[in-house]
Amino acid sequence: MAIQIPKPDGIIDLGVGQPDLDLLPVTLFRSMTLRRENLAYGEEAGDHRFRQTLATWLSGEYEHPVDAERLMVTTGNSNALDLICSRLARAGDTVLVEDPSYFIALKLFGEHGLKPMALPMDDHGIRLDALEAALQRHKPAFIYTIPSYHNPTGITQPLERREQLVALARHYRCPLVADEVYQCLYFGQKPPPPLACYDPKAPVLSLGTFSKILAPGLRLGWIQGSGDIMPSLLGSALFKSGGGLAPVSSALVEPLIANGELQRYLVGLRQQYRSRLERLYQGLHSDFGERLQIAKPEGGYFLWVTFTDGTEPMRRLAVAKQQGVSYFGGPLFSANKGFANSMRLCFAWYAEQELTIACKRLARLFARQ
Structure with missing residues (x-):
């Protein structure tokens, strides 16, 4: 199957910001017809x-x-x-x-x-x-x-x-x-x-x-x-x-x-994403506590999290992938290459169970030395 970015085997990639294939409404298009x-x-x-x-x-x-x-x-x-x-x-x-x-x-x-x-x-x-x-x-x-x-x-x-x-x-x-x-x-x-x-x-x-x-x-x-x-x-x-x-x-x-x-499809989609957001947000709070400053959105796709103890996520990205989780680091989003202590996490691409697993892997990755 050729899609823009296929889900990698063995890694929960929270960096990619695209919708879950399982949520795409293929049934809505099965009876479509065209005019000349x-x-x-x-x-x-x-x-x-x-x-x-x-x-x-x-x-x-x-x-x-x-x-x-x-x-x-x-x-x-x-x-x-x-x-x-x-x-x-x-x-x-x-x-x-x-x-x-x-x-x-x-x-x-x-x-x-x-x-x-x-x-x-x-x-x-x-x-x-x-x-x-x-x-x-x-x-x-x-x-x-x-x-x-x-x-x-x-x-x-x-x-x-x-x-x-x-x-x-x-x-x-x-x-x-x-x-x-x-x-x-x-x-x-x-x-x-x-x-x-x-x-x-x-x-x-x-x-x-x-x-x-x-x-x-x-x-x-x-x-x-x-x-x-x-x-x-x-x-x-x-x-x-x-x-x-x-x-x-x-x-x-x-x-x-x-x-x-x-409109009916959107109602269900919002509910799905809201549940996924809550799962990721609560999981990070449970596993990291005050080490993370988390900006909780009221919609969209992403959580922006910042380490309060000086941790720089990009320095751990290679190890993160080896441990089965990935993310996008803050400097990627800055024309000035700032935000070294931040990372963007997407909650749209994975189901709630996978998001819970991802939180645990992140917690192990960034465990205090």
Whole structure:
């Protein structure tokens, strides 16, 4: 079986952030059919019927109106970020990012010749004083932020912080790119609406994907835009030549949204992930006590844990793999290579029993010498 990263034999790898194969809803797709127009190039922004259905569903999820004309279809979040880098920036430009941040995004920015500038975070997300100072001092191509269940820290920006971020983007006329792939994976109260929902005149792009809430193999996502920034993306020759993206995947997912099957599936998925989070969180607390500072998220995929006694997890990674457990170290997520005492653990890829075993293996690995 060829998947992006197969589960390694003998190792519980808590570093990988992808959904468990056992949770993917293959039965939902067994009776799918296509219309002839689904096999054509289609509209540049993506199939209109799909965007209208998506807009209706998002309006309910966000408890805020979403306009289908402000949506464009992508082949997933990485495709959206790549398109944004190509259309909104040039090699040598600065991009303002949180510290820490999503390591694949940092890598993608580097591949485009961009220079990520890491800005500190507080308990509510990116620090506004540092952000405004950077906006005044530099001319960044865009700001990159992860508002809900931040990867890797799990932080969720409250409403006021989101409004202030959008206001800064509008004031300085700097595009604000919000990576919001975990927005719908809440385990209790919903997070505030995505950043593209606040000011119709602010240059904001909110990125979503079905990879985390349905199936990554669909290669299907969306961008919600505000301000006048969306035409910059749709003006790419990619769309002039090939039409809209993912017409077949859009046709497969549209009826699942329209008939409520996606929503029903999401209810169960949130329960599964919430149980896995609790198992990993409680297991770490039981096995490590005060040696670990653990930021417990209210949704998403990840736990961000920091050793309070100076332990540096990356120094033990090779031994960890020999003992049957793995993780991603903090410096991977930092443009400044900081956070040596931290590691990111994913609770989405493994069932609860395996997460319990992983906690025990971590406890043995990091037992006090």
